[in-house]
Structure formats: structure tokens, C-alpha cells
Amino acid sequence: MALIPKVGRNKFSIRFVFITISIFLWLGIALHFFPIWWMLSTSFSSAIDSFKFPPPLFPAKPTIKAYIFFLHIPSDTAVANYILPMSLYLKNSAIMTGAIMASQIFFTATIGYALSKLFSARWSRIIFLYCIGTMMFSAQVSLIPHYLILRHFPFPTLNIPKIPFTNIPFPSHNFINTYWAVILPAMYAAFNVLLFKGFFDTIPDEIINSARLDGASEFGILRRIVLPLSKPIFAVVAYFTFSSAWNSFMWPLIVLQDIKKWPLSVGIYMLSLGKGMNTVMALSVIESIPVFIMFIVFREYLMKGIKLRGFK
Numbered sequence: 225m226a227l228i229p230k231v232g233r234n235k236f237s238i239r240f241v242f243i244t245i246s247i248f249l250w251l252g253i254a255l256h257f258f259p260i261w262w263m264l265s266t267s268f269s270s271a272i273d274s275f276k277f278p279p280p281l282f283p284a285k286p287t288i289k290a291y292i293f294f295l296h297i298p299s300d301t302a303v304a305n306y307i308l309p310m311s312l313y314l315k316n317s318a319i320m321t322g323a324i325m326a327s328q329i330f331f332t333a334t335i336g337y338a339l340s341k342l343f344s345a346r347w348s349r350i351i352f353l354y355c356i357g358t359m360m361f362s363a364q365v366s367l368i369p370h371y372l373i374l375r376h377f378p379f380p381t382l383n384i385p386k387i388p389f390t391n392i393p394f395p396s397h398n399f400i401n402t403y404w405a406v407i408l409p410a411m412y413a414a415f416n417v418l419l420f421k422g423f424f425d426t427i428p429d430e431i432i433n434s435a436r437l438d439g440a441s442e443f444g445i446l447r448r449i450v451l452p453l454s455k456p457i458f459a460v461v462a463y464f465t466f467s468s469a470w471n472s473f474m475w476p477l478i479v480l481q482d483i484k485k486w487p488l489s490v491g492i493y494m495l496s497l498g499k500g501m502n503t504v505m506a507l508s509v510i511e512s513i514p515v516f517i518m519f520i521v522f523r524e525y526l527m528k529g530i531k532l533r534g535f536k
Contacts, residue, residue: 267291267506275501290506310507312484313491317470317511320406320487324469327411329461336420337446341432352421359414370409371478374399405479406487410469416461423457424450459525466518470511 262279267290269283335355339348373380376396384393399405427450435445451458473489480486486494488511496504519526 263505263508266502267509269502271502273502290503291510310488310491310495310510313486313488314510316403316485317487317489320403320476321466321469323403323407324410325462325465327407328413328416328465328469329458331411332413332416332461333420333458334446335417337424337442337450339417339421340424340427341429342442352417355417356414359418366409367475367478370475371400374405374408374479400479401481401485403485406472406476409475410472413465413468416465419457419461420454423454427453456525459522463518463522463526467515470515 261281265281265283266279268286268288269280270285270287270289273280273284339352339355343351369380372382375398376384377399379385379394379396384396386393399408431449432445435449440448471489472487473493476487477490477493480490483494488507492504492507492511495507
């Protein structure tokens with residue numbers, strides 16, 4: 225439905241309002257696209273032109289040298305001692321993002337299904353409030369507890385406790401400086417549980433009970449019945465999970481000291497400390513391409529929107 229009906233648009237007052245709204249919306253679109261255009265323009269500019277102020281809207285002498293930097297870092301650069309080829313960081317980001325997507329979607333979907341179809345109303349409400357209660361705490365608050373528990377897993381303490389009446393510490397494992405240090409804390413997301421439960425609640429219980437009478441297991445029901453009916457919510461959760469994991473920066477910077485395990489986001493940040501703005505922008509363009517591709521893949525569900533009960 226049109227924002228302003230076609231009937232009466234010829235009137236001066238309505239036409240004035242229509243033109244004003246159109247100008248305002250187009251101005252907002254231009255403001256949103258300007259940073260993207262500036263990033264693309266700067267990535268094709270030379271290192272000298274990238275530091276000009278005000279920044280040029282078009283590169284004076286377009287070049288792809290900044291994109292070549294993605295595949296190889298010359299040995300004479302100032303950052304060659306602590307920055308590896310960006311392709312290695314791209315591979316690290318792909319590994320960690322893929323593992324986070326697979327584990328987080330699996331765990332949050334099964335939790336949402338259990339809360340929606342397995343527990344009684346009373347216990348479902350209690351456990352659901354406990355699950356989403358983690359949303360009350362910001363990510364910064366949990367940084368230190370997460371670091372400690374990964375440093376001496378499963379003990380979130382500064383020192384490993386000792387076995388009672390002995391001088392022997394409990395067995396523990398150090399996940400710091402490994403892919404698991406990034407993957408394990410991201411296996412659970414309370415917001416995804418909220419989305420999954422809200423969508424699974426709209427699936428009629430009669431379908432689930434009929435499958436149980438036929439002897440189907442709960443995992444079989446989830447895989448053969450619930451999953452085909454829930455493709456929209458799985459697509460939305462997959463996109464949000466991918467975007468969050470791919471763009472993650474602070475936590476990998478804290479727990480990964482080995483530069484060979486850095487994701488692309490950390491590699492670009494370190495590179496920005498000693499390289500031209502054009503190179504940083506070129507790498508930023510490359511980093512944003514997978515997110516754009518994921519948006520194109522799931523655009524139908526994202527644009528359509530997911531109507532969850534309680535969020536209409």
C-alpha cells in the first residue's frame with residue numbers, strides 16, 4: 225500500500241508533502257551509500273591520494289595495487305614482520321565462522337524445540353526465562369569470566385583448584401590461542417533461542433503428536449518435519465550468526481596471540497596501524513563480500529520478515 229494514496233496527489237498540499245518525503249528518503253539513501261562509495265573509491269586510489277582531505281569522490285589514477293596486497297605482503301613493507309598474507313586470515317575466518325554457524329544453529333534450534341514441544345508449560349517458562357536471562361548482561365561483562373574458564377577449563381578461576389587433601393591440581397585444559405577459544409563461547413546465543421522458540425510455537429502440536437504415534441524420534445521429528453517447515457527462521461538465524469561471527473573482532477583479539485590464527489578482522493586492524501588507507505579499504509571490501517553474498521542468498525526471507533508470535 226502506498227504511503228500517500230494516488231487520489232488527490234494533484235493537490236498542491238499533498239504534492240508538496242509527497243515531494244518533501246521523497247527528497248528526505250533519497251537523502252537518507254545517499255547518506256547511507258556514501259561510506260560504501262568512499263570505501264570503494266579509496267580502495268582503488270593510490271596511497272598518497274587516500275590521505276587527502278577532503279577525500280576525493282573519484283580516484284585520480286585508479287589502481288588495484290591495494291587488492292594485490294591481499295594475496296602477498298612484500299618483504300620490504302613496515303608490517304611484514306607481524307602481518308601474514310591476508311589469504312591466511314581469510315581462511316581462519318572461514319574456519320571459525322563455519323564452526324560457529326554449525327554449532328550455534330544446532331544447539332539453539334534444539335533448545336528452542338525442547339522449550340516449545342518437549343517441556344511442560346511451567347518448566348518451559350522457567351527454563352526459557354533462564355536461557356534468555358543472559359541477554360540482560362552485556363558482552364563486555366562476560367569477557368573476563370569467559371577468558372578465565374577457557375584458560376583453566378572448566379574452572380573460571382585465576383588458579384587451578386587442587387584436589388582436596390592433596391597438593392595435586394584438578395585436571396584442566398587451556399583453550400587460549402586456539403580456534404576453540406573463539407568457537408566455544410559462541411556456541412550459544414540467547415536471541416536465537418528466542419527466535420526459534422517463537423517460530424516453533426506456531427507449528428501445530430497435532431503434527432508433532434502424529435509423528436510420535438508413528439514411532440518417530442524427537443530428532444527425527446526435528447529433522448524431517450520441523451526443519452522443512454522452519455526454513456525461513458533457519459535462514460534468518462544463519463545470516464545473523466554468520467554476520468556476527470565473521471565480523472567478530474574484540475574477542476579474537478583477546479584470546480588469539482598467535483598471528484597465524486588471527487581472523488581477517490584482526491589482521492585488517494593490525495594492518496591499519498602501518499599501511500595506507502587504500503589498502504585497509506581494499507581489505508575491508510574483500511571482508512564485506514561474504515556478508516553481501518549471504519544477504520543475497522537469504523534476501524527473500526530477510527525482506528519478507530519473519531512473523532513470530534509475540535513480535536507481530
